Amino acid sequence: MIHGRGIRKEFNGYTALKGVDIDLPESGIFGIIGHNGAGKTTLLKILSGLLTPTEGTLIIDGIDVIADPTELKMRLGYLPEESRLYDTMTVDAYLNFFGEIYGMSRSEIQRRSDELLTSLNLDHNGKKIGELSKGMRRKVAIARSILHDPDILVYDEATSGLDPMTSRFITAYLRTLRREGKTIIISAHNLYQVEEISDWVLILSEGVEVASGSMDELRERFGSITYYIHFLIDDPASLREIADIIPDDGMYRASVKTLDGLNAVTAQISSSGGRVERIESRYPSLEEMLMAVGKNG
Numbered sequence: 001m002i003h004g005r006g007i008r009k010e011f012n013g014y015t016a017l018k019g020v021d022i023d024l025p026e027s028g029i030f031g032i033i034g035h036n037g038a039g040k041t042t043l044l045k046i047l048s049g050l051l052t053p054t055e056g057t058l059i060i061d062g063i064d065v066i067a068d069p070t071e072l073k074m075r076l077g078y079l080p081e082e083s084r085l086y087d088t089m090t091v092d093a094y095l096n097f098f099g100e101i102y103g104m105s106r107s108e109i110q111r112r113s114d115e116l117l118t119s120l121n122l123d124h125n126g127k128k129i130g131e132l133s134k135g136m137r138r139k140v141a142i143a144r145s146i147l148h149d150p151d152i153l154v155y156d157e158a159t160s161g162l163d164p165m166t167s168r169f170i171t172a173y174l175r176t177l178r179r180e181g182k183t184i185i186i187s188a189h190n191l192y193q194v195e196e197i198s199d200w201v202l203i204l205s206e207g208v209e210v211a212s213g214s215m216d217e218l219r220e221r222f223g224s225i226t227y228y229i230h231f232l233i234d235d236p237a238s239l240r241e242i243a244d245i246i247p248d249d250g251m252y253r254a255s256v257k258t259l260d261g262l263n264a265v266t267a268q269i270s271s272s273g274g275r276v277e278r279i280e281s282r283y284p285s286l287e288e289m290l291m292a293v294g295k296n297g
Protein backbone atom coordinates (compact mmCIF):
# COMPACT_ATOMS: atom_id res chain seq x y z
CA MET A 1 0.00 0.00 0.00
CA ILE A 2 2.91 2.38 0.79
CA HIS A 3 5.99 2.34 -1.42
CA GLY A 4 8.74 4.89 -0.90
CA ARG A 5 12.09 4.86 -2.66
CA GLY A 6 15.21 6.89 -1.92
CA ILE A 7 13.39 9.41 0.27
CA ARG A 8 15.78 12.23 1.01
CA LYS A 9 15.09 15.49 2.83
CA GLU A 10 17.35 18.46 3.19
CA PHE A 11 16.69 21.53 5.32
CA ASN A 12 18.93 24.44 4.34
CA GLY A 13 21.85 22.17 3.55
CA TYR A 14 21.25 19.82 6.50
CA THR A 15 20.26 16.30 5.40
CA ALA A 16 17.62 14.94 7.77
CA LEU A 17 16.83 11.85 5.64
CA LYS A 18 19.51 10.30 3.47
CA GLY A 19 17.57 8.05 1.09
CA VAL A 20 15.07 5.89 2.97
CA ASP A 21 13.05 3.08 1.32
CA ILE A 22 9.76 2.00 2.81
CA ASP A 23 7.31 -0.74 1.77
CA LEU A 24 4.23 -1.31 3.88
CA PRO A 25 1.33 -3.63 3.15
CA GLU A 26 -2.30 -2.72 3.77
CA SER A 27 -3.39 -2.96 7.38
CA GLY A 28 -1.14 -3.32 10.39
CA ILE A 29 0.84 -1.22 12.84
CA PHE A 30 4.22 0.01 11.68
CA GLY A 31 6.63 1.55 14.16
CA ILE A 32 9.42 3.99 13.34
CA ILE A 33 12.03 4.34 16.05
CA GLY A 34 15.34 6.09 16.46
CA HIS A 35 17.27 8.44 18.72
CA ASN A 36 16.41 12.15 18.94
CA GLY A 37 16.95 13.81 15.59
CA ALA A 38 17.02 10.50 13.67
CA GLY A 39 14.46 11.81 11.19
CA LYS A 40 11.25 10.13 12.43
CA THR A 41 9.00 13.21 12.37
CA THR A 42 10.44 14.27 9.02
CA LEU A 43 9.61 10.86 7.54
CA LEU A 44 6.11 10.82 9.07
CA LYS A 45 5.38 14.25 7.63
CA ILE A 46 6.59 13.16 4.20
CA LEU A 47 4.44 10.01 4.40
CA SER A 48 1.47 12.24 5.25
CA GLY A 49 2.06 14.55 2.29
CA LEU A 50 2.81 17.49 4.63
CA LEU A 51 6.47 17.82 3.63
CA THR A 52 7.89 17.39 0.14
CA PRO A 53 11.05 15.30 0.00
CA THR A 54 14.07 16.78 -1.74
CA GLU A 55 14.44 13.53 -3.68
CA GLY A 56 12.68 10.19 -3.93
CA THR A 57 9.35 8.69 -4.89
CA LEU A 58 6.34 7.89 -2.76
CA ILE A 59 3.23 6.05 -3.88
CA ILE A 60 0.45 5.52 -1.32
CA ASP A 61 -2.67 3.60 -2.27
CA GLY A 62 -1.91 4.29 -5.93
CA ILE A 63 -1.48 8.04 -5.33
CA ASP A 64 1.77 9.76 -6.28
CA VAL A 65 2.00 11.72 -3.03
CA ILE A 66 4.77 14.03 -4.18
CA ALA A 67 2.92 15.10 -7.32
CA ASP A 68 -0.49 15.29 -5.66
CA PRO A 69 -0.35 15.56 -1.84
CA THR A 70 -3.91 16.90 -1.50
CA GLU A 71 -5.33 13.68 -2.99
CA LEU A 72 -4.06 11.88 0.12
CA LYS A 73 -5.79 14.18 2.61
CA MET A 74 -9.15 12.40 2.63
CA ARG A 75 -7.52 9.01 3.04
CA LEU A 76 -5.05 9.84 5.80
CA GLY A 77 -5.24 11.10 9.36
CA TYR A 78 -2.14 12.72 10.86
CA LEU A 79 -1.60 13.18 14.58
CA PRO A 80 1.32 15.55 15.22
CA GLU A 81 3.55 15.21 18.28
CA GLU A 82 2.10 18.44 19.66
CA SER A 83 -1.42 19.06 18.41
CA ARG A 84 -2.52 22.66 18.23
CA LEU A 85 -6.06 22.57 19.50
CA TYR A 86 -8.38 25.53 19.79
CA ASP A 87 -8.66 26.11 23.53
CA THR A 88 -11.75 28.30 23.43
CA MET A 89 -13.81 25.84 21.37
CA THR A 90 -15.92 23.07 22.83
CA VAL A 91 -15.06 19.53 21.72
CA ASP A 92 -18.24 19.38 19.62
CA ALA A 93 -17.55 22.70 17.91
CA TYR A 94 -13.98 21.64 17.23
CA LEU A 95 -14.95 18.32 15.62
CA ASN A 96 -17.69 20.09 13.70
CA PHE A 97 -15.17 22.59 12.38
CA PHE A 98 -12.86 19.84 11.08
CA GLY A 99 -15.74 17.74 9.77
CA GLU A 100 -16.77 20.69 7.59
CA ILE A 101 -13.20 21.04 6.32
CA TYR A 102 -13.40 17.37 5.30
CA GLY A 103 -16.66 18.10 3.48
CA MET A 104 -18.79 15.94 5.78
CA SER A 105 -22.50 16.67 6.23
CA ARG A 106 -23.80 17.89 9.64
CA SER A 107 -25.55 14.61 10.35
CA GLU A 108 -22.48 12.62 9.35
CA ILE A 109 -20.28 14.74 11.64
CA GLN A 110 -22.75 14.29 14.50
CA ARG A 111 -22.96 10.51 14.04
CA ARG A 112 -19.20 10.06 13.69
CA SER A 113 -18.37 12.41 16.63
CA ASP A 114 -20.79 10.55 18.93
CA GLU A 115 -19.32 7.23 17.84
CA LEU A 116 -15.72 8.37 18.37
CA LEU A 117 -16.29 10.15 21.68
CA THR A 118 -17.93 6.98 23.00
CA SER A 119 -15.23 4.62 21.73
CA LEU A 120 -12.50 6.92 23.05
CA ASN A 121 -14.28 7.11 26.38
CA LEU A 122 -14.18 10.89 26.19
CA ASP A 123 -16.71 12.33 28.56
CA HIS A 124 -16.15 16.06 27.98
CA ASN A 125 -19.45 17.38 29.39
CA GLY A 126 -19.52 20.31 26.99
CA LYS A 127 -16.22 21.66 28.33
CA LYS A 128 -13.96 23.89 26.31
CA ILE A 129 -10.78 22.22 25.01
CA GLY A 130 -8.61 24.49 27.17
CA GLU A 131 -10.33 23.04 30.26
CA LEU A 132 -9.50 19.42 29.43
CA SER A 133 -6.67 17.29 30.87
CA LYS A 134 -3.69 16.42 28.67
CA GLY A 135 -4.98 12.87 28.12
CA MET A 136 -8.42 14.16 27.11
CA ARG A 137 -6.88 16.68 24.74
CA ARG A 138 -4.88 13.88 23.10
CA LYS A 139 -8.08 11.89 22.69
CA VAL A 140 -9.72 14.90 21.04
CA ALA A 141 -6.76 15.13 18.65
CA ILE A 142 -7.12 11.39 17.91
CA ALA A 143 -10.87 11.83 17.30
CA ARG A 144 -10.07 14.64 14.86
CA SER A 145 -7.52 12.48 13.03
CA ILE A 146 -10.07 9.71 12.36
CA LEU A 147 -13.21 11.82 12.01
CA HIS A 148 -13.28 11.37 8.20
CA ASP A 149 -12.62 7.61 8.61
CA PRO A 150 -9.30 7.47 6.73
CA ASP A 151 -7.62 4.14 5.91
CA ILE A 152 -4.16 5.36 6.89
CA LEU A 153 -3.21 6.90 10.23
CA VAL A 154 0.13 8.52 10.97
CA TYR A 155 0.66 9.12 14.68
CA ASP A 156 3.75 10.91 15.95
CA GLU A 157 4.30 10.10 19.65
CA ALA A 158 0.60 9.41 20.32
CA THR A 159 1.13 8.60 23.99
CA SER A 160 4.08 10.75 25.05
CA GLY A 161 3.57 12.60 28.32
CA LEU A 162 0.42 10.67 29.19
CA ASP A 163 -0.17 8.68 32.37
CA PRO A 164 0.18 4.87 32.05
CA MET A 165 -3.56 4.25 32.09
CA THR A 166 -4.37 6.70 29.30
CA SER A 167 -1.32 5.51 27.42
CA ARG A 168 -2.53 1.90 27.62
CA PHE A 169 -6.00 2.96 26.58
CA ILE A 170 -4.63 4.61 23.43
CA THR A 171 -2.44 1.59 22.65
CA ALA A 172 -5.48 -0.66 22.94
CA TYR A 173 -7.41 1.78 20.76
CA LEU A 174 -4.74 1.54 18.06
CA ARG A 175 -5.12 -2.25 18.17
CA THR A 176 -8.87 -1.84 17.63
CA LEU A 177 -8.20 0.40 14.63
CA ARG A 178 -5.82 -2.23 13.25
CA ARG A 179 -8.56 -4.86 13.58
CA GLU A 180 -10.78 -2.56 11.52
CA GLY A 181 -8.16 -2.86 8.76
CA LYS A 182 -6.43 0.51 9.13
CA THR A 183 -2.79 1.03 8.24
CA ILE A 184 -1.21 2.77 11.24
CA ILE A 185 2.27 4.27 11.26
CA ILE A 186 3.56 5.34 14.66
CA SER A 187 6.71 6.76 16.13
CA ALA A 188 7.40 6.60 19.83
CA HIS A 189 10.23 6.82 22.30
CA ASN A 190 8.43 4.26 24.44
CA LEU A 191 10.08 1.27 22.80
CA TYR A 192 8.31 -1.26 24.96
CA GLN A 193 5.04 0.01 23.54
CA VAL A 194 6.28 -0.05 19.94
CA GLU A 195 7.51 -3.59 20.45
CA GLU A 196 4.20 -4.61 21.96
CA ILE A 197 1.95 -3.38 19.17
CA SER A 198 3.98 -3.17 15.95
CA ASP A 199 3.82 -5.70 13.15
CA TRP A 200 6.84 -4.13 11.52
CA VAL A 201 9.54 -1.73 12.73
CA LEU A 202 11.96 0.63 10.99
CA ILE A 203 15.03 1.75 12.94
CA LEU A 204 16.41 5.09 11.77
CA SER A 205 19.72 6.57 12.76
CA GLU A 206 20.79 10.01 11.57
CA GLY A 207 18.52 9.87 8.54
CA VAL A 208 19.52 6.35 7.49
CA GLU A 209 17.63 3.07 7.82
CA VAL A 210 19.77 0.76 9.91
CA ALA A 211 17.29 -2.08 10.13
CA SER A 212 13.70 -2.89 9.32
CA GLY A 213 11.39 -5.86 9.44
CA SER A 214 8.98 -7.74 11.65
CA MET A 215 9.94 -8.04 15.32
CA ASP A 216 10.99 -11.65 14.63
CA GLU A 217 13.24 -10.58 11.74
CA LEU A 218 14.83 -7.88 13.89
CA ARG A 219 15.38 -10.30 16.77
CA GLU A 220 17.03 -12.68 14.32
CA ARG A 221 19.26 -9.92 13.04
CA PHE A 222 20.20 -8.44 16.42
CA GLY A 223 21.05 -11.68 18.08
CA SER A 224 19.22 -14.81 18.91
CA ILE A 225 17.60 -15.96 22.09
CA THR A 226 19.54 -15.95 25.38
CA TYR A 227 18.91 -18.65 28.00
CA TYR A 228 19.34 -17.72 31.64
CA ILE A 229 19.91 -20.59 34.07
CA HIS A 230 19.41 -19.74 37.75
CA PHE A 231 21.12 -22.27 39.99
CA LEU A 232 22.55 -23.05 43.43
CA ILE A 233 26.07 -24.42 43.80
CA ASP A 234 28.86 -24.28 46.39
CA ASP A 235 31.60 -23.35 43.96
CA PRO A 236 30.80 -22.21 40.39
CA ALA A 237 34.47 -22.33 39.25
CA SER A 238 33.99 -25.42 37.06
CA LEU A 239 31.24 -23.65 35.11
CA ARG A 240 33.11 -20.49 34.24
CA GLU A 241 34.75 -22.17 31.23
CA ILE A 242 31.46 -22.97 29.53
CA ALA A 243 29.24 -19.99 30.40
CA ASP A 244 29.09 -16.45 31.75
CA ILE A 245 28.26 -16.73 35.45
CA ILE A 246 27.13 -13.93 37.73
CA PRO A 247 25.92 -13.98 41.35
CA ASP A 248 22.17 -13.38 41.38
CA ASP A 249 19.99 -12.93 44.43
CA GLY A 250 21.68 -15.56 46.64
CA MET A 251 22.13 -17.89 43.66
CA TYR A 252 24.14 -17.80 40.43
CA ARG A 253 22.96 -17.07 36.93
CA ALA A 254 24.55 -18.52 33.80
CA SER A 255 23.71 -17.14 30.36
CA VAL A 256 24.15 -19.11 27.14
CA LYS A 257 23.05 -18.56 23.55
CA THR A 258 22.42 -22.13 22.31
CA LEU A 259 20.45 -25.21 23.35
CA ASP A 260 23.70 -27.21 23.34
CA GLY A 261 25.13 -24.64 25.76
CA LEU A 262 22.04 -24.92 27.90
CA ASN A 263 22.37 -28.72 28.05
CA ALA A 264 26.10 -28.55 28.81
CA VAL A 265 25.63 -26.06 31.66
CA THR A 266 22.72 -27.89 33.30
CA ALA A 267 24.65 -31.22 33.07
CA GLN A 268 27.73 -29.62 34.61
CA ILE A 269 25.67 -28.04 37.41
CA SER A 270 24.25 -31.42 38.47
CA SER A 271 27.55 -33.26 38.12
CA SER A 272 29.15 -30.61 40.36
CA GLY A 273 26.52 -31.13 43.05
CA GLY A 274 24.51 -28.00 42.20
CA ARG A 275 20.80 -27.57 41.56
CA VAL A 276 19.02 -25.75 38.73
CA GLU A 277 16.24 -23.60 40.18
CA ARG A 278 14.75 -22.19 36.99
CA ILE A 279 15.53 -21.47 33.33
CA GLU A 280 14.34 -18.40 31.45
CA SER A 281 14.73 -17.42 27.82
CA ARG A 282 14.64 -13.93 26.38
CA TYR A 283 14.92 -12.27 22.99
CA PRO A 284 16.68 -8.90 22.69
CA SER A 285 14.25 -6.02 23.23
CA LEU A 286 13.84 -3.10 20.81
CA GLU A 287 15.59 -1.00 23.42
CA GLU A 288 18.63 -3.28 23.33
CA MET A 289 18.54 -3.20 19.53
CA LEU A 290 18.46 0.59 19.47
CA MET A 291 21.32 0.71 21.99
CA ALA A 292 23.29 -1.70 19.76
CA VAL A 293 22.72 0.56 16.76
CA GLY A 294 24.18 3.48 18.69
CA LYS A 295 23.95 7.07 17.60
CA ASN A 296 25.80 6.56 14.32
CA GLY A 297 24.19 3.35 13.11
Ligand SMILES: Nc1ncnc2c1ncn2[C@@H]1O[C@H](COP(=O)(O)OP(=O)(O)OP(=O)(O)O)[C@@H](O)[C@H]1O
Residues within 6 Å of the ligand: 011, 012, 014, 015, 016, 034, 035, 036, 037, 038, 039, 040, 041, 042, 043
Ligand atom coordinates in the same frame (compact mmCIF):
# COMPACT_ATOMS: atom_id res chain seq x y z
N1 LIG B 1 12.21 22.58 9.51
C1 LIG B 1 13.45 22.19 9.78
N2 LIG B 1 14.49 23.01 9.52
C2 LIG B 1 15.76 22.63 9.78
N3 LIG B 1 16.10 21.41 10.31
C3 LIG B 1 15.09 20.58 10.60
C4 LIG B 1 13.72 20.92 10.36
N4 LIG B 1 12.96 19.86 10.75
C5 LIG B 1 13.81 18.92 11.21
N5 LIG B 1 15.08 19.35 11.12
C6 LIG B 1 16.28 18.61 11.53
O1 LIG B 1 16.24 17.32 10.97
C7 LIG B 1 16.69 16.34 11.89
C8 LIG B 1 15.61 15.29 12.07
O2 LIG B 1 14.52 15.88 12.79
P1 LIG B 1 13.22 15.06 13.17
O3 LIG B 1 12.31 15.99 13.90
O4 LIG B 1 12.69 14.39 11.96
O5 LIG B 1 13.82 13.96 14.15
P2 LIG B 1 13.08 12.96 15.14
O6 LIG B 1 13.68 11.62 14.92
O7 LIG B 1 11.61 13.09 14.99
O8 LIG B 1 13.56 13.52 16.54
P3 LIG B 1 12.84 13.53 18.00
O9 LIG B 1 12.86 12.12 18.47
O10 LIG B 1 13.75 14.38 18.81
O11 LIG B 1 11.46 14.09 17.83
C9 LIG B 1 17.04 17.09 13.16
O12 LIG B 1 18.42 17.31 13.20
C10 LIG B 1 16.29 18.40 13.04
O13 LIG B 1 16.97 19.45 13.69
